[in-house]
Amino acid sequence: MARTQGSHSDITGPRIQTAALRLFAQHGYAAVSMRQIAKEVGVQAGALYNYTPDKQSMLFGLMRGHMQDLLATWRGQDLPVDAMEQLRVFTGFHIRFHLERADAVFIAYMELRNLSPENFTEIETLRGQYEDALEMILKAGVDQGVFHVPDTKIATLAVIAMLNGVNTWYRAGGRLSLDQVEAIYWDMVHKVVAPN
Template sequence: MARKTGSHSQITGPKIQEAALQLFARHGYAAVSMRQIASEVGVQAGALYNYVPDKQTLLSQLLVDHMQALLAALDELPVAPDPKAALEQFVRHHILYHVPRPDEVFISYMELRNLTPDNHARVAALRQDYEGRLAIVLQAGVSAAQFRVPDAKIASYAIIALLTGVVNWFDPNGRLSAQGVADEYWQMVAQLVGLQVANGGDT
């Protein structure tokens, strides 16, 4: 153990991603230096460039990976029988996927402006794909006269913002588990779209 130098290609790569993710989330992309990332990983700055072409690509890769994984997880859910079930599924998926990954969520919203235009376009397209899924569900519910919202597109923005806000206050050691939070948010979203909800979630 504790040898100072050597080959670690299997280990160093992922460690760079993790360290960059954490540092970017905590201090912001522009405020974090490659030296800081290297220090966190336990190598010298120059060694990073065996794994990453440059700092911009490192950020871009983190965001693309996150959005792709989020979409892939959504695609693995079973098909819901009706708009209400589809909406509940989306709400629970969004919260349960995001809550354990606050750093990814943070940089995915905060660091878009530090992407070069082409990288920004790739991430924005993935985001639009994801958010569009919710808009489709809402539109279906409105068309079926099951939901009542002023505008399906605007409601989708509102619901995404509401759900994503969870990561700003969620505390893993707090009163509520992620499941409990998902239960409460589902009640609020159900009411938001005009569904009648049974009283306060007794078991």
């Protein structure tokens, strides 16, 4: 992975990641060959192994990178003190972050079964940490009496599932602007946690 001599390492490495991300998202990990990835980058298949020990590591690296990026970016957000406002920030953040990385999101959900057991566990741990971030907000709101949910864990998963759905239908330049999408989902999300 590290750069050695005056080589193309620092240029080829990122290009391999970009190509793999796109191809895995489009055709699926199992359906994409190392030769296809190499062709898209413009090198021979053997050269890929200067950057990854095997195909599985490429997949894992992409997924872990995405999840770490997600967590780090969320943790860098300035959060208001009010639980309702925190939830609003989370809703907008989640929609925009995921729409901007459609390929990585797709892979992170669809290719879990192609991870080795150890790699799977690590990705699930990261995903759990992100879910915990939302659940903390919901719990705080329930404690403050501003939210009512029958089960904070289920509500967490329900909200995330609902928001993830945006990626399946949203297309830039479509019927709705990003601001409109955000407003529509905020309307629905805030009602999910509203008192009856």
